[in-house]
Amino acid sequence: xxxxxxxxDGIGQEVxxxxxxxxxxxxxxxxxxxxxxxxxxGHVAIEATGNPLPDETLEKARRxxxxxxxxxxxxxxxxxxxxKVRPEQGLLKIRKELxxxxxxxxxxxxxxxxxxxxxxPEILRGADILFFRELTGDVYFGEKKRSEDRNTASDLMIYxxxxxxxxxxxxxxxxxxxxxxxxxxxxxxxxxxSRLWRExxxxxxxxxxxxxxEHMFIDNAAMQLIKDPKRFDVVLTAxxxxxxxxxxxxxxxxxxxxxxxxxxxDTIGFYEPIHGSAHDIAGKGIANPLASILSAALxxxxxFGLKEESSRVIKAVEATLRQGYxxxxxxxxxxxxxxxxxxxxxx
Amino acid sequence: xxxxxxxxDGIGQEVxxxxxxxxxxxxxxxxxxxxxxxxxxGHVAIEATGNPLPDETLEKARRxxxxxxxxxxxxxxxxxxxxKVRPEQGLLKIRKELxxxxxxxxxxxxxxxxxxxxxxPEILRGADILFFRELTGDVYFGEKKRSEDRNTASDLMIYxxxxxxxxxxxxxxxxxxxxxxxxxxxxxxxxxxSRLWRExxxxxxxxxxxxxxEHMFIDNAAMQLIKDPKRFDVVLTAxxxxxxxxxxxxxxxxxxxxxxxxxxxDTIGFYEPIHGSAHDIAGKGIANPLASILSAALxxxxxFGLKEESSRVIKAVEATLRQGYxxxxxxxxxxxxxxxxxxxxxx
Ligand SMILES: CC(C)[C@H](C(=O)O)[C@@H](O)C(=O)O
Ligand SMILES: CC(C)[C@H](C(=O)O)[C@@H](O)C(=O)O
Numbered sequence: 001x002x003x004x005x006x007x008x009d010g011i012g013q014e015v016x017x018x019x020x021x022x023x024x025x026x027x028x029x030x031x032x033x034x035x036x037x038x039x040x041x042g043h044v045a046i047e048a049t050g051n052p053l054p055d056e057t058l059e060k061a062r063r064x065x066x067x068x069x070x071x072x073x074x075x076x077x078x079x080x081x082x083x084k085v086r087p088e089q090g091l092l093k094i095r096k097e098l099x100x101x102x103x104x105x106x107x108x109x110x111x112x113x114x115x116x117x118x119x120x121p122e123i124l125r126g127a128d129i130l131f132f133r134e135l136t137g138d139v140y141f142g143e144k145k146r147s148e149d150r151n152t153a154s155d156l157m158i159y160x161x162x163x164x165x166x167x168x169x170x171x172x173x174x175x176x177x178x179x180x181x182x183x184x185x186x187x188x189x190x191x192x193x194s195r196l197w198r199e200x201x202x203x204x205x206x207x208x209x210x211x212x213x214e215h216m217f218i219d220n221a222a223m224q225l226i227k228d229p230k231r232f233d234v235v236l237t238a239x240x241x242x243x244x245x246x247x248x249x250x251x252x253x254x255x256x257x258x259x260x261x262x263x264x265x266d267t268i269g270f271y272e273p274i275h276g277s278a279h280d281i282a283g284k285g286i287a288n289p290l291a292s293i294l295s296a297a298l299x300x301x302x303x304f305g306l307k308e309e310s311s312r313v314i315k316a317v318e319a320t321l322r323q324g325y326x327x328x329x330x331x332x333x334x335x336x337x338x339x340x341x342x343x344x345x346x347x
Numbered sequence: 348x349x350x351x352x353x354x355x356d357g358i359g360q361e362v363x364x365x366x367x368x369x370x371x372x373x374x375x376x377x378x379x380x381x382x383x384x385x386x387x388x389g390h391v392a393i394e395a396t397g398n399p400l401p402d403e404t405l406e407k408a409r410r411x412x413x414x415x416x417x418x419x420x421x422x423x424x425x426x427x428x429x430x431k432v433r434p435e436q437g438l439l440k441i442r443k444e445l446x447x448x449x450x451x452x453x454x455x456x457x458x459x460x461x462x463x464x465x466x467x468p469e470i471l472r473g474a475d476i477l478f479f480r481e482l483t484g485d486v487y488f489g490e491k492k493r494s495e496d497r498n499t500a501s502d503l504m505i506y507x508x509x510x511x512x513x514x515x516x517x518x519x520x521x522x523x524x525x526x527x528x529x530x531x532x533x534x535x536x537x538x539x540x541s542r543l544w545r546e547x548x549x550x551x552x553x554x555x556x557x558x559x560x561e562h563m564f565i566d567n568a569a570m571q572l573i574k575d576p577k578r579f580d581v582v583l584t585a586x587x588x589x590x591x592x593x594x595x596x597x598x599x600x601x602x603x604x605x606x607x608x609x610x611x612x613d614t615i616g617f618y619e620p621i622h623g624s625a626h627d628i629a630g631k632g633i634a635n636p637l638a639s640i641l642s643a644a645l646x647x648x649x650x651f652g653l654k655e656e657s658s659r660v661i662k663a664v665e666a667t668l669r670q671g672y673x674x675x676x677x678x679x680x681x682x683x684x685x686x687x688x689x690x691x692x693x694x
Contacts, residue, residue, distance in 0.1 A: 073536060078562065081535050081542035081549075088536045118574050123465040139486070139504055144539040151508040153543035157486055158501035187587075188428050189420060189435045192491040195428035196500035202428075215425065219594035220623070226573055226598045227465050240534075244591060247566035251573045276567070 001034050001304060004064035006057065009042040009087060010277025011287035011343075012070020018347035019068050019271075019292035026300065026309045037064065041094065042087035042277075043074035052090030058097060061268065066303040068295060069272040075279045096136050099266035102167045104174075104302075105131040105246045105259065105274060107229075112321035113254030116330045119226065127229035127252050130178065132171035133242025135263055137163045138193070140239045159193045159238070164200040170264075171236040172208040181233035183214045185221045185241055197238060218245075225249055246274055257288030257329040260295035262302050269303035271295040286340070288327040289347045290317055320346070348381050348651060351411035353404065356389040356434060357624025358634035358690075359417020365694035366415050366618075366639035373647065373656045384411065388441065389434035389624075390421035399437030405444060408615065413650040415643060416619040422626045443483050446613035449514045451521075451649075452478040452593045452606065452621060454576075459668035460601030463677045466573065474576035474599050477525065479518035480589025482610055484510045485540075487586045506540045506585070511547040517611075518583040519555040528580035530561045532568045532588055544585060565592075572596055593621055604635030604676040607642035609649050616650035618642040633687070635674040636694040637664055667693070 003023065007016040020036060027034040039057040046052050061067055072091045077083050094100075107129040114121045142156030168184075175182040184201040186194035198215055205213040216224070218241045224231065225245060229252045237245060250256040256275045263270040273291030281287055294317060301310035321330075328340045350370060354363040367383060374381040386404040393399050408414055419438045424430050441447075454476040461468045489503030515531075522529040531548040533541035545562055552560040563571070565588045571578065572592060576599045584592060597603040603622045610617040620638030628634055641664060648657035668677075675687045 078536065081545040086536065092537070118467055118470040119465055120467055140537055142501065146539055146543070150543075152505065153539040154489065154503055154505035155538045155540050156501055157504055158499065161498040187590075189425065189433065190439070190487055191502045192493055192500040193502050196493070196497075198428040219590045222569065222591045222595035223597055223603065226595060241591075243534075243566045244569045248569035248573060248595065250570055256570065 001032065001065045002063065003034055003036050003299075004060050004067045005036055005038045006041045006067060006069045007038070008070040008072045008277065009044055009074055010071055010279045010282035011275075012072065012277055014282070014285060014287050014343050015273065015289040015292040016068060016070040018289035018343070019296040021347065022293050022296045022313055023068070023299070026313065030306070030309055032306070041069075041090040042072040043076070045090060046085055046087060050085070052085065052087050053093045058094065061094060061098060064268060066268060066299050067270045068292070068299065069270060070292065071273065071275060071277040073277040073279070092140060095263060095270070096141065098268050098270065099136065100263035100270050101134060101136045101163065101265040102170050103131075103133040103135040103242065103261055103263045105133060105249075105261045107131065107246070107249045107252050107259065109253050110258065110318060110321050112318070113258065113330055116254035117251055119251055124229065124252060129229065129232045129249060129252070130174060130234050131242060131246050131249070132167055132174070132234065132236045133246060134163065134167050134237070134239050136265070138239035157191065157193050157240075159196055161196065161200055164197050165204060168201050168204040168236060171234050172204060172211055175211045175234040176208065179233040180210055181212045181214070183216055183221070183232055183235050185216050185218050185235060185237040185245065187218050187241075188215070189217060193238075201236065221245060222248060226251070250274065255288065255329045256291070257327065258290050258294070260291050260298050262298045264302065269299060271299045285342045285344065286328055287343050288329050289343050293317060293347070348379065348412045349410065350381055350383050350646075351407050351414045352383055352385045353388045353414060353416045354385070355417040355419045355624065356391055356421055357418055357626045357629035358622075359419065359624055361629070361632060361634050361690050362620065362636040362639040363415060363417040365636035365690070366643040368694065369640050369643045369660055370415070370646070373660065377653075377656055379653070388416075388437040389419040390423070392437060393432055393434060397432070399432065399434050400440045405441065408441060408445060411615060413615060413646050414617045415639070415646060416617060417639065418620065418622060418624040420624040420626070439487060442610060442617070443488065445615050445617065446483065447610035447617050448481060448483045448510065448612040449517050450478075450480040450482040450589065450608055450610045452480060452596075452608045454478065454593070454596045454599050454606065456600050457605065457665060457668050459665070460605065460677055463601035464598055466598055471576065471599060476576065476579045476596060476599070477521060477581050478589060478593050478596070479514055479521070479581065479583045480593060481510065481514050481584070481586050483586075483612070485586035504538065504540050504587075506543055508543065508547055511544050512551060515548050515551040515583060518581050519551060519558055522558045522581040523555065526580040527557055528559045528561070530563055530568070530579055530582050532563050532565050532582060532584040532592065534565050535562070536564060540585075548583065568592060569595060573598070597621065602635065602676045603638070604674065605637050605641070607638050607645050609645045611649065616646060618646045632689045632691065633675055634690050635676050636690050640664060640694070
């Protein structure tokens with residue numbers, strides 16, 4: 001299997017090494033043949049080539065079987081909204097070019113981390129949500145405009161029927177293998193794009209009569225997710241709403257530093273932590289590598305069908321947490337401050 | 348003072364009575380002269396006149412000094428996204444027509460409700476956030492389109508400089524009277540409208556050097572709000588992001604049934620609970636009237652400058668909670684199920 005590693009920016013560099021090392025260990029343990037290439041994307045790519053997604057990276061991506069990605073973004077661009085070339089354009093372009101229209105974000109609490117969350121343990125225990133976030137449409141990709149006097153700016157929030165249909169089928173099929181509940185989140189009381197979304201999901205739902213379907217407005221969903229996370233099984237939503245809800249849901253898993261995601265679609269799978277480049281802690285060697293390691297586990301499962309190898313990785317993470325090892329973000333009240341592990345120790 | 352009461356749909360009917368009764372009690376206690384008119388909006392207005400915002404309602408609104416509103420929406424429209432005339436159009440239109448561009452949503456936990464939240468008490472204690480949600484722009488009001496074959500739908504997310512400026516000034520001015528911290532929430536790493544938003548907020552910030560300003564992406568904000576609500580003082584954000592964040596933030600206040608909001612702008616103030624019409628419990632007489640009562644308190648303070656009267660209402664709510672009175676949504680573990688108060692008992 002040919003694996004492309006794109007560490008990207010900030011802590012992406014530090015954590016992705018560990019995702020890759022875990023893949024290497026699995027390959028040698030199970031006698032698989034994984035080969036690795038590396039490529040640039042984001043701020044580091046702009047610095048090196050002027051382009052957030054160099055052609056070379058895209059070519060390498062197209063001839064790989066799966067991609068392990070780190071994170072993207074840099075304070076420089078966040079502080080100056082007038083800059084034209086921006087790291088995030090690289091990530092958005094590779095998602096579009098590779099047809100990665102479905103972003104799967106499984107949210108499941110490791111029992112050992114019950115304490116790390118700001119939410120009460122009795123609310124969290126047993127929560128297990130699989131998000132399907134649409135990834136190549138919505139206001140992310142609709143036309144952007146700035147008036148000549150620069151005083152008016154707009155982005156088009158737009159959906160086509162086929163975009164909703166294809167991800168809805170993936171989400172309903174996944175629900176059938178789980179607790180058979182699907183919640184579609186939109187803002188159909190205000191947005192035309194959401195009304196199309198709801199119409200199409202209602203139609204697709206009829207083909208999966210064994211799945212209990214519910215429609216919820218995004219504002220209510222943002223509240224219910226915290227109030228009663230256990231009510232959700234599969235959540236299906238648009239690109240922007242999915243971005244917001246899944247970051248919020250990280251509190252259900254105890255920490256953002258634990259969450260992996262898989263972006264799939266036409267052919268190649270793309271695996272990444274849901275956390276960002278975290279420039280405030282980048283370079284300090286304290287980032288949690290578990291999200292990258294769990295991204296590797298998702299790759300083994302989804303792209304390569306290596307279920308046993310994948311669950312071996314997840315079990316290793318569980319065992320590590322059970323023994324009390326913690327990076328700073330998954331603080332345990334009983335761990336003295338100076339006993340937090342570094343990225344490399346945790347890896 | 349002329350007060351227009353618009354109960355609207357669902358539980359709006361049941362709770363708004365109580366906001367009005369409290370205003371009447373204040374008037375008689377403090378010898379103010381409040382006169383009340385009533386008007387239709389939403390589903391009830393569609394049923395009666397075919398129009399979610401009848402001209403008569405708008406006329407009454409324009410000649411009032413302040414408006415007490417309930418809630419809007421009905422399952423019929425939620426289940427059928429193809430319906431052309433919808434209750435929410437009434438609410439959006441009145442916001443636009445009255446120039447209610449700033450929606451203030453104070454989020455503060457009543458100590459007595461620490462237990463009612465899904466978030467840990469130590470995370471919540473002391474949280475006190477004032478949201479400024481822009482209310483007459485964004486993807487709510489941009490052009491909506493549906494292709495002739497009905498397979499493509501879009502909404503324009505659009506902002507003009509002046510729209511950002513005027514609400515930013517209001518938010519910074521409020522921050523000066525509080526803990527002098529302002530967090531502006533956007534998605535400037537992806538959206539052009541957010542980049543304009545951030546540019547303008549950065550400019551306005553320079554005129555308030557005593558306020559510490561921070562910019563945060565919406566996905567991160569949705570997470571931080573739950574992880575560490577105490578880090579926020581004033582939060583300034585766009586219409587759609589504000590809709591989502593404030594509903595989410597209701598968990599900080601223990602329950603949605605406690606939260607009031609004020610929409611202000613050119614002249615008239617508009618006061619409403621942040622909860623919706625809740626058709627699942629409408630007509631049962633179990634809705635919590637406190638959000639409507641607290642909306643009345645906001646009206647006394649913001650529209651009429653009656654600070655003492657306003658804080659008298661808030662203190663009455665506090666005393667009621669302290670004595671252990673609870674509606675179902677603010678459940679107290681120690682209250683037996685059959686002791687929950689009805690809407691009228693709580694009122
Ligand atoms: C970095 C940013 C463009 C990206 C997004 O909004 O999609 C990130 O937040 C994510 O969720 O992968
Ligand atoms: C009912 C709906 C149109 C409204 C909104 O989205 O603004 C509501 O959710 C609110 O927050 O006031």
